[in-house]
Amino acid sequence: MSALLEIDDLRVDFSRDGRVTSHALRGVSLAVGVGEAVGVVGETGCGKTLTGLSVLRMLPDNAHATGRISFDGRNLLGLSPRELRSIRGGRISMVFQSPGTSFNPVFTVGHQIGLVASKHLGTGKKETERLVSETLHAVGLPNPDSVMRFYPHELSGGMLQRAMIAMAIICRPSLLIADEPTTALDVTIAQQILRLLRRLQREQGFGVFFISHDLDLVSDFCDRIAVLYAGRVIETGKAEELLRRPRHPYTRALLEALPGRAEPGASLPTVPGTVPTELDDAPGCPFAPRCPLVTELCRQERPPLVDVGSGHTAACHRSDDL
Amino acid sequence: MSSALLELRDVVKLYPVRGSGRKGASIRAVDGVDLAIPAGRVFGLVGESGSGKTTVARCILGLTPLSEGSIEFDGVDLSAADRRARRALHREIQLVFQQPAAALDPRMTVDRLIAEPLTTHGLARGAALRERIARLLDDVGLLPAHLRRYPHELSGGQCQRVVIARALATDPRLVVLDEPTSALDIVVQAQILNLLVELRDRHGLTYLLISHDLSVVRHLSDRIGVMYLGRVVEEGPAAALLDDPRHPYTQALLASTRGRGSASLDASAPLEDELPSTWELPTGCRFHPRCALREKLGRPAACETIDPERVAVSPDHAAACHFAGGADAGPEGLRS
Numbered sequence: 001m002s003a004l005l006e007i008d009d010l011r012v013d014f015s016r017d018g019r020v021t022s023h024a025l026r027g028v029s030l031a032v033g034v035g036e037a038v039g040v041v042g043e044t045g046c047g048k049t050l051t052g053l054s055v056l057r058m059l060p061d062n063a064h065a066t067g068r069i070s071f072d073g074r075n076l077l078g079l080s081p082r083e084l085r086s087i088r089g090g091r092i093s094m095v096f097q098s099p100g101t102s103f104n105p106v107f108t109v110g111h112q113i114g115l116v117a118s119k120h121l122g123t124g125k126k127e128t129e130r131l132v133s134e135t136l137h138a139v140g141l142p143n144p145d146s147v148m149r150f151y152p153h154e155l156s157g158g159m160l161q162r163a164m165i166a167m168a169i170i171c172r173p174s175l176l177i178a179d180e181p182t183t184a185l186d187v188t189i190a191q192q193i194l195r196l197l198r199r200l201q202r203e204q205g206f207g208v209f210f211i212s213h214d215l216d217l218v219s220d221f222c223d224r225i226a227v228l229y230a231g232r233v234i235e236t237g238k239a240e241e242l243l244r245r246p247r248h249p250y251t252r253a254l255l256e257a258l259p260g261r262a263e264p265g266a267s268l269p270t271v272p273g274t275v276p277t278e279l280d281d282a283p284g285c286p287f288a289p290r291c292p293l294v295t296e297l298c299r300q301e302r303p304p305l306v307d308v309g310s311g312h313t314a315a316c317h318r319s320d321d322l
Numbered sequence: 323m324s325s326a327l328l329e330l331r332d333v334v335k336l337y338p339v340r341g342s343g344r345k346g347a348s349i350r351a352v353d354g355v356d357l358a359i360p361a362g363r364v365f366g367l368v369g370e371s372g373s374g375k376t377t378v379a380r381c382i383l384g385l386t387p388l389s390e391g392s393i394e395f396d397g398v399d400l401s402a403a404d405r406r407a408r409r410a411l412h413r414e415i416q417l418v419f420q421q422p423a424a425a426l427d428p429r430m431t432v433d434r435l436i437a438e439p440l441t442t443h444g445l446a447r448g449a450a451l452r453e454r455i456a457r458l459l460d461d462v463g464l465l466p467a468h469l470r471r472y473p474h475e476l477s478g479g480q481c482q483r484v485v486i487a488r489a490l491a492t493d494p495r496l497v498v499l500d501e502p503t504s505a506l507d508i509v510v511q512a513q514i515l516n517l518l519v520e521l522r523d524r525h526g527l528t529y530l531l532i533s534h535d536l537s538v539v540r541h542l543s544d545r546i547g548v549m550y551l552g553r554v555v556e557e558g559p560a561a562a563l564l565d566d567p568r569h570p571y572t573q574a575l576l577a578s579t580r581g582r583g584s585a586s587l588d589a590s591a592p593l594e595d596e597l598p599s600t601w602e603l604p605t606g607c608r609f610h611p612r613c614a615l616r617e618k619l620g621r622p623a624a625c626e627t628i629d630p631e632r633v634a635v636s637p638d639h640a641a642a643c644h645f646a647g648g649a650d651a652g653p654e655g656l657r658s
Contacts, residue, residue, distance in 0.1 A: 043507050043508075043509055043510075044477075044478070044507050156596060157371075158596055159596075186370045186371050186534050187370075187534050187535065187536070187575065187578045187579060187580075188370055188574070188575065188578045188592075188593045189370075189596065190578070190580070191578040191580075191591070191592065191593070192591060192593075192594075194587055195587050195591055198587045198588065213507050213508050214508060214580065215508070216580045216581030217580040217581070219581065219583075219584075220580055220581065220582065220583060220584055220586060220587055221584070221587065239584070240584075253509070254508060254509065256512075257508050257509045257511070257512035258508060258512075258537065258581070259511070259512070259515060259537045259538055259540070259541035260537035260540070260541075260579070260581060262541065264540055264541050264542075264543075264560065264561070265519055265541065265542070267516050267519065268512035268513075268515055268516055268541075269512070270509055270512045270513045270516065271509055274477070
């Protein structure tokens with residue numbers, strides 16, 4: 001599969017008053033193939049959303065990104081604001097977690113979706129309206145012609161998320177970044193949204209960069225999964241492979257923490273401690289302080305991300321013991 | 323069941339709607355709910371947004387008056403309770419909210435937050451108060467160092483621990499948990515679920531757990547009730563209900579849970595559309611417009627015309643579906 005998006009050694013630093021205050025991403029490398037769905041998983045603060053935002057260069061002003069993000073042979077980190085605008089929302093689009101706060105409350109849904117089309121495709125008023133209506137229909141909203149005249153508050157959370165997906169796909173992007181697209185929704189509606197994304201992906205062939213903290217959810221949707229920990233990729237692999245046999249203790253811990261797998265009422269294995277936030281990297285594996293399998297080597301030497309068999313990679317000295 | 327700590331009988335909650343053009347019109351948010359929770363047990367209440375589960379919680383907590391029916395706590399009728407009795411009941415029944423950060427006053431430190439319910443109810447002061455706070459802090463797994471912190475200095479999981487400490491401060495017998503982990507990360511969720519199990523065992527608590535996440539409900543509950551548009555449509559022991567769901571809605575909910583594999587997203591949808599409005603309830607069985615079993619059976623007339631009674635499918639397990647007992651009603655029948 002040829003790469004659609006290639007992130008190479010992406011580092012993001014935050015600074016205040018000219019001094020670096022945190023290294024949020026410490027060298028993330030990831031690729032999304034054409035039409036492929038890649039899941040990015042990890043706890044709050046591991047850098048998954050930041051990676052997504054870096055691709056669209058929507059980082060806050062005090063963040064500084066280095067490395068390379070190749071898309072279509074161009075480094076997104078080197079583009080001018082004008083060049084970026086032609087990609088954002090057009091070739092690469094994003095679906096956010098809370099549809100309720102992602103729309104502007106004072107414009108109709110149709111107007112906001114239409115703006116994306118008219119900016120990128122240069123469509124006239126009539127044509128834009130037709131396109132918006134068509135796209136709203138494609139995302140499964142009944143009566144698209146009346147829905148487009150609604151304001152965001154007049155739609156339910158599930159309908160708004162469909163509308164946001166419509167906004168994301170109206171220009172037929174090649175890459176869709178979905179940041180926890182179902183977290184704010186009921187299970188039944190979440191299931192509908194996942195099905196919708198799957199159907200659209202099959203029809204339009206876009207790649208998906210799927211961000212979530214829920215491994216079960218990601219494994220349903222994605223072909224491959226990358227697990228992030230403290231700003232680094234610590235394991236990647238085919239979804240079913242990674243779930244069947246995780247090769248990093250952190251991935252295993254994420255799986256064991258899901259209540260569906262344990263005996264009802266039994267104590268769920270959890271990871272003690274929290275994600276390290278120190279500015280300077282301690283030597284050794286960043287997961288060592290929380291790891292049940294830790295050895296002396298782990299405390300001294302940071303394990304590189306290496307192939308553990310058939311495209312499955314893990315950054316753990318003891319991946320063979322898992 | 324007279325041994326129940328909490329018992330709801332035919333509870334109805336109507337919200338009047340003004341300016342609708344229909345005189346005396348109202349929304350039936352809760353429409354005839356019966357349930358009983360024995361002391362020391364966990365009852366899980368499941369359903370989509372708009373099914374009425376939080377309204378049931380509000381009725382139990384006395385935050386909103388009932389329209390019809392009755393709620394008894396330890397044999398005392400809540401709606402008949404006077405001010406004094408009600409105040410005492412507030413100590414006995416506590417609530418843990420969904421959004422821990424929003425449930426805590428941002429201008430109060432953790433020690434003041436935990437002290438508040440104790441001083442409000444006049445339960446402790448001075449040295450006794452400090453000792454009580456220290457014990458609660460320890461109970462929920464926080465450290466003395468957290469006492470001087472403000473909510474914004476805590477993580478989501480730590481905030482939820484403070485919320486739980488506040489709920490436990492008055493030594494309640496019943497704790498209503500309204501989506502206690504849905505705002506949390508998987509790892510933190512596991513920690514809070516463990517804490518809830520531990521606290522129940524240590525203090526002999528009774529929980530009413532409200533959630534739309536079946537895996538969380540399965541993990542904690544002894545019994546489960548499934549709510550749909552203001553009614554409990556299926557109720558039974560947790561294992562029986564989840565392993566052998568009889569109501570087509572419960573079956574659809576189960577089929578919507580994540581972690582069922584990639585192919586599940588390409589199979590036909592377990593549940594189409596959204597919950598209909600409580601403003602215009604469907605006729606007959608309120609689930610019929612979304613029901614896969616009805617389609618499979620060739621749209622029997624009863625579904626659209628007769629509101630099904632809740633009937634026992636086994637001694638301890640009941641479902642409100644005309645075809646819940648039939649051979650086609652089981653999950654296998656539905657899938658084939």
